[in-house]
Amino acid sequence: MDADRRAHIRVQCLRWIDRRSLLFASCAVALAGRCSALASHAQALYAAARRGPDGGHSAAIFTAEGRDVRAVALPGRGHDLTVCPATRRCVVFARRPGNFAVVFSIDRSAEPIAFTTPPDRHFYGHGVFSHDGRFLYATENDFDAGRGVIGIYVANEKFRRIGEFPSHGVGPHDLALLHSASVLVVANGGLREHPDFGDGRRVLNPDAVETSIAYIDLRNGDLIERHELGPARRLSLRHMDVGEGDTVIIGAQVQGPATAGSDLVFRHRREQELMALQLPEPVTSRLSGYISSVAIDSSGGIAAVTSAPGASAVMIDITSGRVLRTVALADVAGVAPSPGRGEFLLTSGTGALGQASASGGIVGEAAASPWAWDNHATELPER
Template identity: 30%
Template sequence: MNRRQFLLLATAGTFGAALGVNTLMKRAAGTPVEADTNLTHLYSASDNPHGGHFLTRLDMASGQLQSCAVPMRGHAVLPLANDTALLFGRRPAFECAVVEFLPSPLEGRREQRLGAGLGVRGIPATAGRHFNGHGCLSSASDVLFTTENAYDEKRGVLGIRDSQTFQHLGEYDTYGLDPHDVQLMPDGKTLVVANGGIEQHPDFGRRKLNLDTMQPSLVYIDAQTGKKIDEYRLPDHHLSIRHLIATADGSVGVALQYEGDLYRQQPASLVAWQSHGGELQLLDISAADVALFNGYMADLAYDPQQQILAVSSPRGNHTSFWSTRERRFLHAHSLPEPSGIAFLPQQQQFLVSDATGGIHRFPSTLQPAPASLLHQFPDKRWDNHLVIA
């Protein structure tokens, strides 16, 4: 891939806007800028109004916004070492992209024009496979696992690659169709995989081929051997298990997408929780409330202190909050296609991006509380995930 084909788009206007985001966030939290040392970069895939695809990084210390053009629409982001990040292609994708950013500018610099130092490297899918949007590193960070579809064989796999060279080393079966998200559990030995259960083939684009017989599953796999440790399913086989969050105590939150007929009935819930060592359970919600989300949940973030799970619903135009302690829905707030969510533990806040370029701040509370618009980036259409690293 020719590195010169990809340009970093950074303007004084967007830099000033990002600096405003940073300053507002600190002031709103009551945290001095110089004391907030744990916040570094915020990453997300994004599109522009003209259909261009980017990986965007916001330097939360200096406020500089950097956007790098990539050859495919991105989904999840995995920050790596040395100012690089891996952008996973949105399914069905035959390429992922490793983006090399330049180091953050010195304090006080208002603009940094970049180009020569920026690089993009493509990672091609292996023959007969396509990427499904997510991946994670091993406990030693030397191995990269990627969710993939072996489409002609009608099975899901985890691709295994060297995390430095990205050389393909092998693969594990995911014991189900359509693996979407994968996370490493806190024991450093176990992978948890969200098998969406949907048959797909690149000849049919994003068409779903087996909705009547789909069988989603949550599967735990030994990261060293690929052996299945355990498997969990929900009563409604139309609830596709899509996105995950693994907490420090070994619990797992699940965002679901309903593939049944919403005109006939609403799903019982769209969020599930599995306490460490327990069963996978749907969180309680009324039929009227679950209808707010139009059958579709996306990104998750978790506040372990309050035991609040935040989940975005871009198709429902709401951000939702759930109590994992009480196993129930708390409240929801209207936003235009909310996409990614990240939790800031020092500020006890959730950051939520949306498809119109907005970044919002929500306090982590059991009771409804208004959001604050930190800024509106007019040329950004944020994708489904936010990552802080």
């Protein structure tokens, strides 16, 4: 794809966003005043990608009850969002092997910005801002070379891409910053994929999955440490979050049929071994060999993992590895921390939104919405 073609795609993205956002704006007028008041009272806000009843894709900032505060149309299916800690601007990434990303703000102070990967890269659906909000880092596929890279974008220059460094693995998926240092931790899923094969999601190395967790120095892209599972495990490490003391919780997906006792949730701290949490067999069975998303609560001590195929969310004490609560919700995938200790927002592909608690399961009835929520949900930091 040449530069002219990429520019054309970027323009088409913006035209699509403008056209579709007019529809969202007209639908939101009646709620605008109320939503603004809710936001001003510091009610918890979340962001997620979704599909509407008409099949159109969008990303939204919304309340726990499902009321939109801001919505922007997308030119295709989104996956995850990341939020700038300095400005609260959101970036939503295309689902792999998509190559677009869209930036939007909660206060409508600026028009959405669309940007793309270079022609020989595509996004894996995840990114993270630097602690000061100046740079955006995104997992990308150097598909011709069969290696993972981390793309680097400058936030105050309309997200111009200024370079990349290796992910030190294959198929990088989720990534996060440690709280205490300028260190990036990346889940290299280990799956080789190429957009020229099938829909771009066909796994080209099903018998040799090279999954790993890599810690990378943001100052130079150098590898600090890496931990591998090995192909015999037939697992792909995909999603993660960072909790108290920079403890990382990672969710895995089984490549092939899930077997009894498959390890699906791992815990890691730097300079220690990667440890599988030994979940009770009934819990492992419910997760159906697939962790959709991972989030850690506001206290940093409780993790929640979801499984859309298993219609379950599981809350776990990070220190002990003990399962605190399992809740059932059809097609649940997205999870984000709520303000209270051990509390989480759950989103579902069926349109449901649920508030879950490690001490009490689902709190009240799950709210219904017309949206099919995508794989992830993100909380917005308070000002």
